[in-house]
Amino acid sequence: xxxxxxxxxxxxxxxxxxxxxxxxxxxxxxxxxxxxxxxxxxxxxxxxxxxxxxxxxxxxxxxxxxxxxxxxxxxxxxxxxxxxxxxxxxxxxxxxxxxxxxxxxxxxxxxxxxxxxxxxxxxxxxxxxxxxxxxxxxxxxxxxxxxxxxxxxxxxxxxxxxxxxxxxxxxxxxxxxxxxxxxxxxxxxxxxxxxxxxxxxxxxxxxxxxxxxxxxxxxxxxxxxxxxxxxxxxxxxxxxxxxxxxxxxxxxxxxxxxxxxxxxxxxxxxxxxxxxxxxxxxxxxxxxxxxxxxxxxxxxxxxxxxxxxxxxxxxxxxxxxxxxxxxxxxxxxxxxxxxxxxxxxxxxxxxxxxxxxxxxxxxxxxxxxxxxxxxxxxxxxxxxxxxxxxxxxxxxxxxxxxxxxxx
Amino acid sequence: xxxxxxxxxxxxxxxxxxxxxxxxxxxxxxxxxxxxxxxxxxxxxxxxxxxxxxxxxxxxxxxxxxxxxxxxxxxxxxxxxxxxxxxxxxxxxxxxxxxxxxxxxxxxxxxxxxxxxxxxxxxxxxxxxxxxxxxxxxxxxxxxxxxxxxxxxxxxxxxxxxxxxxxxxxxxxxxxxxxxxxxxxxxxxxxxxxxxxxxxxxxxxxxxxxxxxxxxxxxxxxxxxxxxxxxxxxxxxxxxxxxxxxxxxxxxxxxx
Ligand SMILES: Nc1ncnc2c1ncn2[C@@H]1O[C@H](COP(=O)(O)OP(=O)(O)OP(=O)(O)O)[C@@H](O)[C@H]1O
Ligand SMILES: [Mg+2]
Numbered sequence: 001x002x003x004x005x006x007x008x009x010x011x012x013x014x015x016x017x018x019x020x021x022x023x024x025x026x027x028x029x030x031x032x033x034x035x036x037x038x039x040x041x042x043x044x045x046x047x048x049x050x051x052x053x054x055x056x057x058x059x060x061x062x063x064x065x066x067x068x069x070x071x072x073x074x075x076x077x078x079x080x081x082x083x084x085x086x087x088x089x090x091x092x093x094x095x096x097x098x099x100x101x102x103x104x105x106x107x108x109x110x111x112x113x114x115x116x117x118x119x120x121x122x123x124x125x126x127x128x129x130x131x132x133x134x135x136x137x138x139x140x141x142x143x144x145x146x147x148x149x150x151x152x153x154x155x156x157x158x159x160x161x162x163x164x165x166x167x168x169x170x171x172x173x174x175x176x177x178x179x180x181x182x183x184x185x186x187x188x189x190x191x192x193x194x195x196x197x198x199x200x201x202x203x204x205x206x207x208x209x210x211x212x213x214x215x216x217x218x219x220x221x222x223x224x225x226x227x228x229x230x231x232x233x234x235x236x237x238x239x240x241x242x243x244x245x246x247x248x249x250x251x252x253x254x255x256x257x258x259x260x261x262x263x264x265x266x267x268x269x270x271x272x273x274x275x276x277x278x279x280x281x282x283x284x285x286x287x288x289x290x291x292x293x294x295x296x297x298x299x300x301x302x303x304x305x306x307x308x309x310x311x312x313x314x315x316x317x318x319x320x321x322x323x324x325x326x327x328x329x330x331x332x333x334x335x336x337x338x339x340x341x342x343x344x345x346x347x348x349x350x351x352x353x354x355x356x357x358x359x360x361x362x363x364x365x366x367x368x369x370x371x372x373x374x375x376x377x378x379x380x381x382x383x384x385x386x387x388x389x390x391x392x393x394x395x396x397x398x399x400x401x402x403x404x405x406x407x
Numbered sequence: 408x409x410x411x412x413x414x415x416x417x418x419x420x421x422x423x424x425x426x427x428x429x430x431x432x433x434x435x436x437x438x439x440x441x442x443x444x445x446x447x448x449x450x451x452x453x454x455x456x457x458x459x460x461x462x463x464x465x466x467x468x469x470x471x472x473x474x475x476x477x478x479x480x481x482x483x484x485x486x487x488x489x490x491x492x493x494x495x496x497x498x499x500x501x502x503x504x505x506x507x508x509x510x511x512x513x514x515x516x517x518x519x520x521x522x523x524x525x526x527x528x529x530x531x532x533x534x535x536x537x538x539x540x541x542x543x544x545x546x547x548x549x550x551x552x553x554x555x556x557x558x559x560x561x562x563x564x565x566x567x568x569x570x571x572x573x574x575x576x577x578x579x580x581x582x583x584x585x586x587x588x589x590x591x592x593x594x595x596x597x598x599x600x601x602x603x604x605x606x607x608x609x610x611x612x613x614x615x616x617x618x619x620x621x622x623x624x625x626x627x628x629x630x631x632x633x634x635x636x637x638x639x640x641x642x643x644x645x646x647x648x649x650x651x652x653x654x655x656x657x658x659x660x661x662x663x
Contacts, residue, residue: 241533243517247510254508257468258581259496259527268529 005235011317012234016227023223031212043215044287049327050222051284052307054229056323057316058273058280059304064313065237066269067249069167071301072156072174073277075181076149078296080278081285082185083144085198088286090135091205093118122196129191145282146275153274154267161263161270166252175298185293197292201285218287225283226320229276233316236272245269246314306362312372321373330354421446421615422500422585423484427466427476428639429459436462437473438639446584449611451626451647452619454636455660460619461505463636464587468502469495481584497527501583505590505619507570511563515554515573518562519545522577545580551606552576567594575606585615592625604628623651635660 006013028034030043038046055077062068097114098106106114116128134140160173188194204214236242244265247255252262285291303326311322332338333354341348350357365372420443429437437459444450452460465471467478469492478487480498487495496502509518523541526532537545549555552572557565562573571594578586588607592600604625610616611631620626626633626647633650635643637659643650650656 236533239533240520240535240537241529243510243513243521244532246512247521250510250512251508253470253492254504254510256492257470257496257502258522258577259493260532261491261493261527261529265529 005238009234009238012231015230015317015320019223019227019230023220026219027216030216032210032216033213040212040215043212043219045328045331047215047219047222047287048284049324050219050226051280051287052327053320053323054222054226054280054283055277055304056307056311056319057226057229057233058276059308060313060316060319061233061236061245061276062269062273063305064308064315064319065242065249066245066266067252068266068270069171069305070174070270070273071171071298071305072178073273074300074304075178075296076153076274076277077281077284077300078182078291078293079149079152080145080281081291081295082192082198083141083148083278084282085201085285085291086132086135086192087138087141088201088203088205089119089198090115090132091138092200092203094136095205120193123188123194125188131191142282145278149278150271150275153271157267157270161266164263175301178296178298178301182293182296182298185296192293195292195294197290197295198285199290201291202287202289204286215287218283222283222287225279229279230316230320232276237316306358309362310365310372312370312374315371315374317377318372318374325373326358330358333357419446419482420444420479421448421481422467423477423479424463424467425477425479427473427478429462429466429471429473436639437466440476440636440640442634442641444585444615444617446615447611447613449608449616449629449631450618451629451631451633452617452636453621453623453626453633453650453660454642458636459639460636461589462639464502464589464617464619467495467585467587468492468500493527496581496583499582499584500587501578501581501585502587503571503574503578503589503591505593507567507574507594509562509565509570509573509577512561514559514561515549515565516545516558518573519548519576519580522580524580524582548576548579551579553602568596568599571595572599575603579610583614586610586617588616588618590619590621592620592622600625601628623647 026038026043026046029037031038031040055073059070059073062070062073093115094111097111097118101114112128113126117126119128120126128135134144156174156177160170165173184190185192186195192198202211202214207214209217237245244255244260247258247260248262248265255265256262304323307322307326308319309322310326311320312318333350336351338350340350369375371378422442422444424440424442427437427440428435440459440463442463452463454460462471466473467487469487469490472488479485480487480495480500485498487498487500490498510521513521520537520541523544525535525541546555546558549558552575554565554569554572554576557569562570565573571591575588575591578588591603591607595603600622607616607618608629608631618626618629620629630647632645633647634641635650635653635656637655642659643653643656651661
């Protein structure tokens with residue numbers, strides 16, 4: 001008698017249920033489909049949060065389960081955003097160009113030139129760079145969402161894992177990659193409008209629905225992606241593959257002596273999670289409306305590690321809890337809605353002090369509650385963890401470095 | 408007792424190591440060592456601490472690269488020095504470590520399933536599902552190493568001796584053609600030691616087994632050819648009675 005996948009993974013059922021209730025709840029409280037208790041901008045924030053939960057799952061797979069503390073997954077997230085952003089911006093500009101031309105006929109070349117001038121005027125250019133060749137082709141750009149970050153991860157991972165770079169050195173390497181990519185994109189010559197980034201992404205070409213409706217549709221798309229991502233991740237970690245990657249995390253040399261190619265597994269997970277991150281990014285940025293290279297700064301990827309650590313790495317729902325909790329609390333603190341605390345000699349302004357609070361929370365969780373927020377679920381279930389005879393299990397080498405980077 | 412121990416005939420050895428040397432920061436841990444074992448042979452390797460026994464296993468399994476020498480495997484004389492650890496393991500060399508190393512965070516079943524002989528590529532592992540045959544095999548191995556009632560427990564909760572057994576079980580699950588067993592008896596009770604010797608003797612009927620052990624009683628029960636290592640090279644080789652009568656062996660190992 002074999003229990004089914006869902007029966008063996010009750011957390012998947014629970015997760016999908018909660019996700020469905022949440023999405024339905026938001027929908028029927030939104031402007032477009034309900035009384036409007038939840039504002040459109042709030043719907044967007046919640047939709048974006050779902051995307052952040054999805055990249056947190058990717059981070060948990062690569063770090064919590066496989067032990068690779070990647071500080072570069074936001075680069076893949078951003079690249080995914082850029083790939084879809086190119087299409088959004090190109091098509092919208094084309095619509096504008098065509099409508100302003102009115103009935104005056106234009107050759108395709110003229111249309112293309114006009115789009116180039118419109119998009120690149122801001123950086124003093126008028127030519128559409130070669131990388132925009134397929135910008136008007138949605139299927140191609142959707143393919144690029146997966147292919148470009150996937151290939152980058154594949155090449156980077158192949159080089160790094162093949163030479164057996166591990167631990168802190170690998171983290172530094174991933175961060176260097178992220179930094180290099182974001183610096184490159186900051187340049188106008190990169191062909192993606194330098195520090196201006198891509199904007200107006202909230203408008204979906206060919207769709208006449210307003211933002212209040214669109215925001216709910218994107219919430220749904222994000223929820224579906226998150227649900228599918230969760231199922232896929234749960235499938236990956238529940239079988240023998242999960243055993244092998246957790247084995248790699250705890251003792252990679254031992255896994256090698258069992259005949260598993262550790263480098264191959266790492267490359268597989270690294271690339272797969274890069275693709276998941278890219279999909280999350282492709283859903284995030286149309287809701288954010290704008291993407292610029294600053295989004296891909298190394299600090300973003302460090303935050304990602306902090307979310308997963310606070311939520312509890314090595315558990316999928318932990319990653320989701322961490323990302324949801326931190327990003328919602330963060331938008332609460334930085335939104336200026338939390339009253340300042342006047343101390344007489346100094347006023348604590350949460351917009352500034354929130355970062356410190358987050359850093360502190362990270363340090364405390366790492367030291368005192370390594371299971372993070374998801375430990376609460378354990379408490380509820382009354383699960384006791386086995387006595388590990390004091391042996392360390394997870395890759396902790398990266399923690400110190402993050403603490404340093406926080407300050 | 409058994410003076411008719413059959414050594415590996417040159418040419419049909421399962422593993423043939425010749426003239427290997429390794430230097431760690433100027434210290435010669437293995438010095439022009441040669442060693443051969445037949446396809447169905449039991450061999451005990453003894454020697455004082457630091458003799459290079461573990462390092463020898465490191466070289467055969469690809470963990471350490473020798474500075475010189477050859478390591479050839481099987482009928483086709485595959486060059487193991489050109490292969491990495493995982494490829495060597497897949498070629499059929501299994502290893503049990505001196506310090507028991509099992510995956511403490513995973514159940515006994517998961518540990519055994521991971522070791523079970525099967526395709527090791529990420530794609531096939533991803534879609535692999537334990538069939539009735541696999542589960543039966545895991546149960547059979549668990550029974551063989553006395554862990555039948557421990558299957559759902561986390562390996563980290565086992566006693567030291569049970570971890571040794573689990574690691575031996577993982578070795579069996581791999582179905583290797585050469586087993587390298589480093590100090591299996593450490594942390595075992597007398598009864599368990601006897602069980603281990605019986606198991607190793609039995610395994611050696613169908614495959615090559617190299618056992619490193621300090622306990623002379625244990626080695627005696629193995630009743631096989633013995634290789635004495637000292638300062639990274641072979642000091643003596645032959646039956647236990649033969650090597651223990653050797654004056655140099657008495658000096659460096661037994662006399663202390
Ligand atoms: N990676 C290494 N770097 C430096 N020295 C090493 C390394 N590995 C082994 N050695 C040294 O090589 C020598 C042989 O060590 P090895 O572990 O092979 O001995 P052994 O015969 O297994 O001893 P024991 O009976 O104590 O297990 C020792 O002096 C050890 O300190
Ligand atoms: Mg040793």
